[in-house]
Amino acid sequence: MPELAEIKIMSDHINNKCSDKKFNKIWKNPVHKSKTDLSDLEKILSSKVYIKSQSRGKELKIDFINSQNSVSLYFMMGMSGNFKMVKKGLEEPKHTHLKFSNDDYDLCMYDLRRFARWRIGKDWNEERGPCPVSEFDSFRKKVLDSLDKKSFNKPIYETLMDQEYFNGIGNYLRAEILGRIDTDPRLIASDYIKNNPSILDLCNIIPREAYQLGGGRLKDWYNNEDLLNSEKGFESWMQFYSNKERCFPIKDKNDRTFWIDKKWI
DNA sequence: CGTCCACGTCTAC
DNA sequence: TAGACCTGGACGG
Secondary structure: OOOHHHHHHHHHHHHHHHOOOOEOEEEEOOOOOOOOOOHHHHHHOOOOEEEEEEEEOOEEEEEEEOOOOEEEEEEEOOOOEEEEEEEOOOOOOOOEEEEEEOOOEEEEEEEOOOOOEEEEEOOOOOOOOOOOOOOHHHHHHHHHOOOOOHHHOOEHHHHOOOOOOOOOOOHHHHHHHHHOOOOOOOOEHHHHHHHOOHHHHHHHHHHHHHHHOOOOOOOOOOOOOOOOOHHHHHHHHOOOOOOOOOEEEEEOOOOOEEEEEHHHO
């Protein structure tokens, strides 16, 4: 999916486009099988509401706020989910599944593969750990306090995908983080982290770099903020993921491809 | 045509 | 720990 950097860019996009607008309508595409009850949202949208967004790892939140109260929607964006603000009359994205609207604009949530999910709630998903970018200190503490847990008794390239500890790290970020450390990523995670404590800093630095470059432009996702020169920047920045010259594709326990540096094979 | 692959979770044997 | 959930692009015969 969009990983930490891309989720943060989506959240920026929502804030940048919506800060001066109010919304009063929601539409859900009936082709989507989501069972989420949106009646609380429909209720607050009977008045005009402000929209504010925030991200935490791979979770994205939108607050709908009027003078009395607020309702929060929490999203997981799946493999291909994204947001785009569209002026009425212009073409909306293909595979739009949710729209928040007023007379002039539609904020569209579109998602080719329909893996994105949403829920109404009061807080971030407690199964997911602190954000390595926006909550670095508590992210770091939680990992260091958990090195004797089961998840850290397997190869680090597996552990890095565990969202209870590495919220926001996904398949390209793990390759870019581990590729930049000169240790075999098949080493058991607790040992790996003890030998290479800088990996925790890289869990902050690497997503931030990706964010500053405008995020990954792999298959199904691209940023809607039209960031300058971002395409070339990201492509030369990404050195390991999907790089057949330098890396060899192996499958992890979840059958996802991990791109391991050939020097370890 | 067919098979494989994709930035991710979920849930059911 | 396999599938399930989805669409569509790449590539092979």
